[in-house]
Amino acid sequence: MAKAAVLGASGYLGGELLRLLIEHPQLELSTVVSSSHAGTPIAELYPNLPPQGTLRTQGPNDRIDADIAFLAQPPGEAMKVVPGLIDRGIKVVDLGPDYRLPDASLYQSTYRQPHTDTDHLPEAVYGLPELFREQIRHARLVANPGCFPTATLLAIAPLLKQPGAPAHWIIDAKSGTSGAGSGFSTTTHHPEAAPTVWPYGLPVHRHVPEMTSAIARAGGATPSLVFVPHLVPIVRGILCTIYPVSTPTADPAAWPELLRTTYEAEPFVRVGGTPRLTWTQGTNLCFLSAQSAGGQPVLFSALDNLGKGGATQAIQNANLLFGWDETTGLSLAGFGV
Amino acid sequence: MAKAAVLGASGYLGGELLRLLIEHPQLELSTVVSSSHAGTPIAELYPNLPPQGTLRTQGPNDRIDADIAFLAQPPGEAMKVVPGLIDRGIKVVDLGPDYRLPDASLYQSTYRQPHTDTDHLPEAVYGLPELFREQIRHARLVANPGCFPTATLLAIAPLLKQPGAPAHWIIDAKSGTSGAGSGFSTTTHHPEAAPTVWPYGLPVHRHVPEMTSAIARAGGATPSLVFVPHLVPIVRGILCTIYPVSTPTADPAAWPELLRTTYEAEPFVRVGGTPRLTWTQGTNLCFLSAQSAGGQPVLFSALDNLGKGGATQAIQNANLLFGWDETTGLSLAGFGV
Amino acid sequence: MAKAAVLGASGYLGGELLRLLIEHPQLELSTVVSSSHAGTPIAELYPNLPPQGTLRTQGPNDRIDADIAFLAQPPGEAMKVVPGLIDRGIKVVDLGPDYRLPDASLYQSTYRQPHTDTDHLPEAVYGLPELFREQIRHARLVANPGCFPTATLLAIAPLLKQPGAPAHWIIDAKSGTSGAGSGFSTTTHHPEAAPTVWPYGLPVHRHVPEMTSAIARAGGATPSLVFVPHLVPIVRGILCTIYPVSTPTADPAAWPELLRTTYEAEPFVRVGGTPRLTWTQGTNLCFLSAQSAGGQPVLFSALDNLGKGGATQAIQNANLLFGWDETTGLSLAGFGV
Amino acid sequence: MAKAAVLGASGYLGGELLRLLIEHPQLELSTVVSSSHAGTPIAELYPNLPPQGTLRTQGPNDRIDADIAFLAQPPGEAMKVVPGLIDRGIKVVDLGPDYRLPDASLYQSTYRQPHTDTDHLPEAVYGLPELFREQIRHARLVANPGCFPTATLLAIAPLLKQPGAPAHWIIDAKSGTSGAGSGFSTTTHHPEAAPTVWPYGLPVHRHVPEMTSAIARAGGATPSLVFVPHLVPIVRGILCTIYPVSTPTADPAAWPELLRTTYEAEPFVRVGGTPRLTWTQGTNLCFLSAQSAGGQPVLFSALDNLGKGGATQAIQNANLLFGWDETTGLSLAGFGV
Numbered sequence A, B, C, D: 001m002a003k004a005a006v007l008g009a010s011g012y013l014g015g016e017l018l019r020l021l022i023e024h025p026q027l028e029l030s031t032v033v034s035s036s037h038a039g040t041p042i043a044e045l046y047p048n049l050p051p052q053g054t055l056r057t058q059g060p061n062d063r064i065d066a067d068i069a070f071l072a073q074p075p076g077e078a079m080k081v082v083p084g085l086i087d088r089g090i091k092v093v094d095l096g097p098d099y100r101l102p103d104a105s106l107y108q109s110t111y112r113q114p115h116t117d118t119d120h121l122p123e124a125v126y127g128l129p130e131l132f133r134e135q136i137r138h139a140r141l142v143a144n145p146g147c148f149p150t151a152t153l154l155a156i157a158p159l160l161k162q163p164g165a166p167a168h169w170i171i172d173a174k175s176g177t178s179g180a181g182s183g184f185s186t187t188t189h190h191p192e193a194a195p196t197v198w199p200y201g202l203p204v205h206r207h208v209p210e211m212t213s214a215i216a217r218a219g220g221a222t223p224s225l226v227f228v229p230h231l232v233p234i235v236r237g238i239l240c241t242i243y244p245v246s247t248p249t250a251d252p253a254a255w256p257e258l259l260r261t262t263y264e265a266e267p268f269v270r271v272g273g274t275p276r277l278t279w280t281q282g283t284n285l286c287f288l289s290a291q292s293a294g295g296q297p298v299l300f301s302a303l304d305n306l307g308k309g310g311a312t313q314a315i316q317n318a319n320l321l322f323g324w325d326e327t328t329g330l331s332l333a334g335f336g337v
Helices: A012-023 A078-087 A104-111 A129-137 A147-160 A207-217 A252-263 A311-322 B012-023 B078-087 B104-111 B129-137 B147-160 B207-217 B252-263 B311-322 C012-023 C078-087 C104-111 C129-137 C147-160 C207-217 C252-263 C311-322 D012-023 D078-087 D104-111 D129-137 D147-160 D207-217 D252-263 D311-322
Strands: A002-007 A027-033 A068-071 A091-094 A141-143 A168-175 A224-231 A238-244 A269-271 A286-293 A296-303 B002-007 B027-033 B068-071 B091-094 B141-143 B168-175 B224-231 B238-244 B269-271 B286-293 B296-303 C002-007 C027-033 C068-071 C091-094 C141-143 C168-175 C224-231 C238-244 C269-271 C286-293 C296-303 D002-007 D027-033 D068-071 D091-094 D141-143 D168-175 D224-231 D238-244 D269-271 D286-293 D296-303
Touching: A002 A012, A012 A027, A012 A311, A068 A078, A068 A311, A078 A091, A091 A311, A104 A207, A129 A147, A129 A311, A147 A168, A147 A207, A147 A224, A147 A238, A147 A252, A147 A286, A147 A296, A168 B168, A168 B238, A207 A224, A224 B238, A224 B286, A224 B296, A238 B168, A238 B224, A252 A269, A252 A286, A252 A296, A286 B224, A296 B224, B002 B012, B012 B027, B012 B311, B068 B078, B068 B311, B078 B091, B091 B311, B104 B207, B129 B147, B129 B311, B147 B168, B147 B207, B147 B224, B147 B238, B147 B252, B147 B286, B147 B296, B207 B224, B252 B269, B252 B286, B252 B296, C002 C012, C012 C027, C012 C311, C068 C078, C068 C311, C078 C091, C091 C311, C104 C207, C129 C147, C129 C311, C147 C168, C147 C207, C147 C224, C147 C238, C147 C252, C147 C286, C147 C296, C168 D168, C168 D238, C207 C224, C224 D238, C224 D286, C224 D296, C238 D168, C238 D224, C252 C269, C252 C286, C252 C296, C286 D224, C296 D224, D002 D012, D012 D027, D012 D311, D068 D078, D068 D311, D078 D091, D091 D311, D104 D207, D129 D147, D129 D311, D147 D168, D147 D207, D147 D224, D147 D238, D147 D252, D147 D286, D147 D296, D207 D224, D252 D269, D252 D286, D252 D296
Parallel strands: A002 A027, A002 A068, A068 A091, A091 A141, A168 A224, A269 A286, B002 B027, B002 B068, B068 B091, B091 B141, B168 B224, B269 B286, C002 C027, C002 C068, C068 C091, C091 C141, C168 C224, C269 C286, D002 D027, D002 D068, D068 D091, D091 D141, D168 D224, D269 D286
Antiparallel strands: A168 A238, A238 A296, A286 A296, B168 B238, B238 B296, B286 B296, C168 C238, C238 C296, C286 C296, D168 D238, D238 D296, D286 D296
8 A cells, every 4th residue: 555645636636536546445545735625624525535534635835644646736836846745755646737848948838937846857757658658667757648638649649650640630629628627717607618619728729739749759750730629518528539631641541450459458548439428437548539531531539538638547657656557446447328 | 471381390490490480570381391290280399389370280292382482301302392382483492402412413422312303403592691692582492501511611611712722621510419300319319418529420421512512603612621520418509610721822810801801791690709609599690710729720610500500591591582681580689698 | 769778787687688679679778787897899798699889888887878777786786776767767677686575674684685775665566477467567667576486476376366275385496507697606617517406595595585475465375485496407497396285275186277277368478288498598488387296286387597587577577668569579489499 | 256147238227237247346247138239249339348358248038147137127027037037046136116016016006017926026125225234135136226216215214214204295306317218209319308307207107106115114104205307407316305295293403413323334325415416426325415495394315326226226235145345346436526
């Protein structure tokens, strides 16, 4: 058993981490940090969870008792605490963006603030196990990917390693509203959100630099990506519809088989017919499909933004960090309905 | 006052036509045909409508008493009745696909059945008033466009008339479930539809030939279109996200202004910020927007698939056929919420 | 033509009033007041509406140019402006609660603030035309009813005028989220609202005193009412399921016919089979049904909380105030889907 | 390890059972029967589940290899196979209604067909562990309760054991659409279901005799129940709002504490504030609350109709039948969002 801390426990990713940790057979929830709800009993903050004895949330300055810390905080917060955690020998999985980009200048231009932990930024491993499994095993700091990058990269990274891969791609993403977080806004106010589809994130979404640099690190040809996300009135789930837009020399007819062989040994990636978001709810599963629209190749990638796009992937990374079976504490069976 | 018949009254488009006709100041609902519900009082078939005296639906072989007939039937049905209606001097607005394509061979390859009314097919006018207004005024047979073509053409037809317009486009469409009609299916069964986004219509959707040929008729350069529709869990509304994918010589920065000037005198087309489907519900309005996603131009087009994508557009066409003000009986004010 | 002002234009009821006024053939939108959006062009505040020339919202202290003022403001605001409006000869329809209760002490105990316009409170007429039509015709100040009271009273007021009517009733109400208004809250945050049904308003909802006192004014036996509202994940619409819980001497088997005869001449109330909220969207319609659940009578009442439960009813009242046909500017045909 | 069969695998309850069995540490899925999909590989029928090797569904006449059989079939089917299963020493948990009522005549009047297995009907134990745990432990045939009875009985059974308990109750239930099953209907067709709340099951729902007889078997005073279910546009979940309607001599102010003490040792029942259906999705949890609406006591009971109202409760019963810890293979942590 290892002890686990969650920082940023009152957000949706933080809550999902608590749910997963409570059921994990090797990790014990030892510390829960919430600056907005410090001192609240867990059972009060999360009536959906089984009571956790006397465990309460603590404030950001209280001592963290843990072997691993999961950070689920807004941009800029993780880099304040990571140095101290690493100094104390605590492994870190950061679900925020602070350590996802390869250098401080790209971070600054993307998130409009300077990076203050350039000591550890270079050693952070991008936590997409299907692409960077070995590096994760030996890391002490894992940058858990964003939800859209996870969905996109699992679909196109294998293709970009092929000669003649398309250089330009359009990603039209549809996201459930939990992806926008627990903060209130017009776009997530039910009377306004329920009857429409909202394009957002224009002119440039922060996930584009993350995707591009992750592909570069994975050894693929760096593509040009256009990314347009839309909020749809569901709660959990992302569907990315992905279009290569430059004529490849590679043959798209080979893509279904290429994806199938790439992922046949992966427990959490399934390749086949048209995916449904229902199947991904609460799980670490990603469903991929390569099809044709009148001769134009089109890829579909589906996952739960709070699952493989967030908290369950963080657990998968933690399993790798401790050398456990990668599926420990994670379900392989999604909802049918 | 002119007398109006609806054929195919029990489907969603038929029902919407009844709703509109009952409120139209110049059209009187005189005949309602439903093969599946023949003999039913209107008040029983549509409790949402004000009682229509003794008016009942009639069967397909009963006499049609009308100056204009609106056909809202499955593919292949309209071409059986149009010759007889035109012979009797009854104007026709067909909301189905039978008269939308310019020739019988394209119809056959698209709808997998021969066209049996090649006498009238050539004279049918494509009923998109913003593009073909003058032809509609003088027609006796109008082919009311499909919902996706209406949304797409209003966005891109003006651009395709410019020199240097992009030759290739990707249309990623999101449609409410009413677009799938009143027939039951897994994709519209609530427990399966509500939590997901369903891509459908692959490998080739029937609306692509309609769009391509309508652009040709409108005098624009015929583009290559990739079209991928998705069902989203809302009821009414279509949002098309449209990406030009070949580098234009035309300047996309001019597109917002081009759309604005094109449509400034149009009562039903509004150009501006990000559209919401809520605004279109039950109306003949189409909202357009030209934006940029990291330098890539992207267009949004939103309308109600049962409104401007169907029944209200049919009324707009009827107004033109009779020489009335084009907005007669149609609302210019959409819902805010 | 009469000139109409809307005070509180940025809320959902205010926006719906604008939509209705713009389409009303006898009322002209002359003044739009919004303290939160003063100075905004209407086209910017409400892109769903047709542009209103140079009309802009004005602040609360600017001069109101109107023959009638519709007030759609939070509790306590209307009583500040009503005296001045009435002094200037402007008719008032107040959609808020300030003038719905018969006396100041009940207002104070219900809304936890003193009533500051006891001069005009006694003359206010409760604006439910089906019950108080004649008084409304001669009023200068109409208190437009709450959405739940409208639904409930239309169902039970006719029954309570019968001898032997039940003295105790349970009203289990289901409301769309637009009923909670445009203000953000956890209960209307899409990720939390969409998958659940929220009971709220316990231990006592403010609409209970309104219902009880309106029945008393209508001449019925004052009943004891239990009222439990629930938010359901739809946008517009209220369904009240109403159970009499004391054994009546009156015969419930007569209720369907009693409701039918009561409302047969009413344009906006329809009595029959199980109602659907879809039919009521954007309309002034109320659908009633009296049925039996294992021998227990049960009533259903459905309307649009922003329609008959709010803005369309305000227009109906305005039509009465000016002596116009009661249906002027109001649709009699609801959506079928 | 024990071997488990599922009969009726293609319905929603059958699919949920498969999901649970695949993750259960003591039960091995050995036989899957589906008359409508015989011969289909599991991975094709349920892409949401991890591949099950060569396991395929079999037809109803193929041999069942199992220690326990879960029956998820329409009324009338279970009683055809139960005698054979019991003869072969296979334990049975029947999720359908065939063995829930105490005698054949009540079954016939409720389900309009004769009961054909009166040999085993008397020995069937009603599978609500919180009320009948000891009987279940020693049973070979368990009648898994209906979803509405589970929600209702957990709320009111403890109260009905008190002296002076109310004799009459109204249960106003709100159910997600998965409760209506995988069969298509107008009430679950998305365009018609999404914007409304549908009352159904009038004049008498089949769950009323089940509730009444279960209370009698549990030793409580048999109450008179009025039950009105409504479909709401969510997928999983039931909320019962429960009103006692006869004046009790018992003190309702004691009910919150009575519920709390009754269930304090129960792993799956939680008593407290207003429950959310989100917390119950996919789990065996039931959330109860006793509150007051203007002095009138009102109870809320929430669960997942496919979980505690169906498949997870069946697993709980199986755990009892085999003498395992009751929570084996069942999650204690619900979704927060």
